[in-house]
Amino acid sequence: xxxxxxxxxxxxxxxxxxxxxxxxxxxxxxxxxxxxxxxxxxxxxxxxxxxxxxxxxxxxxxxxxxxxxxxxxxxxxxxxxxxxxxxxxxxxxxxxxxxxxxxxxxxxxxxxxxxxxxxxxxxxxxxxxxxxxxxxxxxxxxxxxxxxxxxxxxxxxxxxxxxxxxxxxxxxxxxxxxxxxxxxxxxxxxxxxxxxx
Numbered sequence: 163x164x165x166x167x168x169x170x171x172x173x174x175x176x177x178x179x180x181x182x183x184x185x186x187x188x189x190x191x192x193x194x195x196x197x198x199x200x201x202x203x204x205x206x207x208x209x210x211x212x213x214x215x216x217x218x219x220x221x222x223x224x225x226x227x228x229x230x231x232x233x234x235x236x237x238x239x240x241x242x243x244x245x246x247x248x249x250x251x252x253x254x255x256x257x258x259x260x261x262x263x264x265x266x267x268x269x270x271x272x273x274x275x276x277x278x279x280x281x282x283x284x285x286x287x288x289x290x291x292x293x294x295x296x297x298x299x300x301x302x303x304x305x306x307x308x309x310x311x312x313x314x315x316x317x318x319x320x321x322x323x324x325x326x327x328x329x330x331x332x333x334x335x336x337x338x339x340x341x342x343x344x345x346x347x348x349x350x351x352x353x354x355x356x357x358x359x
Contacts, residue, residue: 175253175254175255175333175336176252176253176254176255177253177254177255177256177257178233178234178252178253178255178256178257179256179257179258179259180256180257180258180259180262181258181259181262182262182265182267182270182273183232184232184233184234185258185262185270185273185274185277186269186270186273187228187229187231187232187234188229188232188234188256188273188277189272189273189274189276189277189280190225190228190276191276191280191283192215192217192221192222192225193225193228193229193234194277194280194281194284195215195280195284196211196215196222196225196226196229196235197229197234197235197251198284199211199214199215200235200249200250200251201251201254201255202346202348204250205238205241205248205249205250206248206249207246207247207248207249208222208223208226208247208249209222211226211249226249230249233252234251234252234253235249235250235251235252236249236250236252237249237250238250262274282352285350285352288348288350289309289350292307292348300343302343303345313356321353321355324353325351325353328351329351332349332351
């Protein structure tokens with residue numbers, strides 16, 4: 163059955179703007195998965211995250227400390243007793259300046275590659291999880307979910323305009339009062355050119 167809903171604060175999400183240094187600090191598959199788990203499921207301990215992700219608490223603890231050193235996560239002072247350390251995400255999302263795609267530095271280019279491939283992998287996993295569990299949800303959810311794709315002929319400026327309009331539309335739903343039967347909903351937006359072959 164679905165987990166209890168988690169509410170993001172109303173208004174636009176807090177976004178961490180990536181630069182070459184912070185991107186290199188984040189660009190590790192486990193760090194991206196840890197940050198994703200904290201953003202989507204709320205504060206947790208290294209042990210809880212290890213159990214959720216199938217990793218040792220030693221590995222999750224190390225990578226949480228690394229994420230903290232780059233400002234992605236922090237201690238949650240409202241939780242924890244004694245030696246139990248709870249972590250929370252500092253921001254709800256990440257964004258970057260387009261200049262990161264043009265970096266000459268091989269380490270930064272590699273970090274961009276790792277980051278983008280890991281995000282694509284997470285999106286695929288989330289979709290697969292939905293497909294495998296959709297019968298556990300009320301039928302209205304299966305009827306309302308969407309798995310569509312579209313092919314358009316656009317130039318780069320038109321694609322950027324479309325992306326901006328879609329983001330604005332989606333962000334317009336952040337302040338909507340949740341329905342009584344509301345649940346956390348994930349939306350993935352992939353937009354990229356493709357050869358005509």
